[in-house]
Amino acid sequence: MLEPVMYEGGVFKHNQIEELVEDLGGYILQKNVMQTEVVLLMLVPMNDLNVVEEKAKKLLGKVTRAPLTGSEIATIAPTLAYHHLPHLDCDVAEFLRKKGAKTNMVGLARGVGKRICQLTAYERDLINEHDIAMFILGNYEHCIIEKSKKLYEGIDIPIIVLGAPELKTEDVPNATAYVGSFGRILHQMRHAEELKTLDKLAEVTGTVLDKVRVEIGKDPLAIAPVRIKKELEEQIPELMDNLHPLPVTMQMTGVRVKLPYGEYHELIENIEFVEGVKMKEVAKVLPSKMRDFILIKALPKSVTGFVV
Amino acid sequence: MEPLETISVESPDIVGAKTTKSLIKDTLADLSLTRVIVRLKVYVDPVEPVFIFTAVLRLSSPPVRIKDFAKVEMTNIEKDEVKIELSKETYVVKLLGKLWDRYGKGNISQPEQKVILIQTPLPDKEVEFLNELIIEEPQQEVLDRLIDAVALRIIPEGFRVRKHELTKTHIMFVASEDTLKPEWIERGKEMMKSLKEDEEYA
Incomplete structure (x- = not known):
């Protein structure tokens, strides 16, 4: 279970927090640098939260629970x-x-x-x-x-x-x-x-x-939205040059991708995860009502029968 | 009398009345109308639904005419020309705009900073006309802002059926989501009357 938390601290050595969270199997969702301050929104495995908190203390930063993260x-x-x-x-x-x-x-x-x-x-x-x-x-x-x-x-x-x-x-x-x-x-x-x-x-x-x-949690998603986000950002280089705010926006049960549906939906449906499954097996890729964006909704375990 | 001390909002909904009062204060301050409104009384009943807005106004300066800040005269009986000699340059931009509209840019010249010459075939008649030409209407601007405040910001958006009365001394708005009932308009008029009486005895 991943816990949504926010880290507030100085820019100095904040990459140590980033690396620690990634090593623990967590994700960095957003990073805002404001002059000498940095705010990180991240998902951290619940069992390892104290490790991150200790590290934050050493860096004179603060870790707080941010339940709104990823919505x-x-x-x-x-x-x-x-x-x-x-x-x-x-x-x-x-x-x-x-x-x-x-x-x-x-x-x-x-x-x-x-x-x-x-x-x-x-x-x-x-x-x-x-x-x-x-x-x-x-x-x-x-x-x-x-x-x-x-x-x-x-x-x-x-x-x-x-x-x-x-x-x-x-x-x-x-x-x-x-x-x-x-x-x-x-x-x-x-x-x-x-x-x-x-x-x-x-x-x-x-x-x-x-x-x-x-x-x-009662019927967990076959794939965590944050995993979809990470995979998309790694496999679709166009997202790097996308000028929309948050090109891949996290939701509770999926993500919104700010790319045109017509051009990209097949590419996204066929994205493959290291576990060997394709996106279309674990999620629905739908046209969004917002402009011509793409909406990806993860399927629950009860439909797929497995969790990635 | 201090401005804005005489706002009253009546409503069966007490919290609603309080927030409405604060939003009226904010709007009037935003549009710098606090000194224009002398007394203000509002009645809201969301159940009916009706919104009555009444206020006594104190408008500032009268319209500005050319003769208030310049001397208009004919230059020479043989020349078809009118000369405007400015004593204040405050309104010159608006004045030139109006002159260009009437005579065309080609017929206006400004040989000196404070002198404007107009070429026109009937200079004697134009002198009379120009003397009385209104360059700025501060009162109208204030009333425009007042309408903006009341009709577009204060009255709840859903209240689209409206009746209003607007003069230089008072403003009354009755608004509702449904057809207006005569008793609401009557109530508005009564509120207006009592406001005016209060003002007289103040």
């Missing part, structure tokens, strides 16, 4: 108008990114109003490609509850709803979790209590993702 979250606003953007939505998206998630912003075409709100088929399919749908709603309790009754129709991933009133999750229909103290905020969230709210959001999101992990 792709859709932050959804009712529209892209000034009512919601830039402040609140960008703050939420940025904060979750800092905690290790990849966020995509979705602005609905007809998401406004409590009676007239709608979700188009395209939007629904696009949102369903993510691990979590985060709906950023407004100020009024009545509107949030009424809207929740129908806006999330057809979404089969966990839904986190944000709004101003402090409601219980049970009171918000169809929501997996609800986080209050948001609402329509038209300034940057930087006061102490606002930052606490964002921390709470990260915590709730982490809990939801942990539950997803437990569910996946």
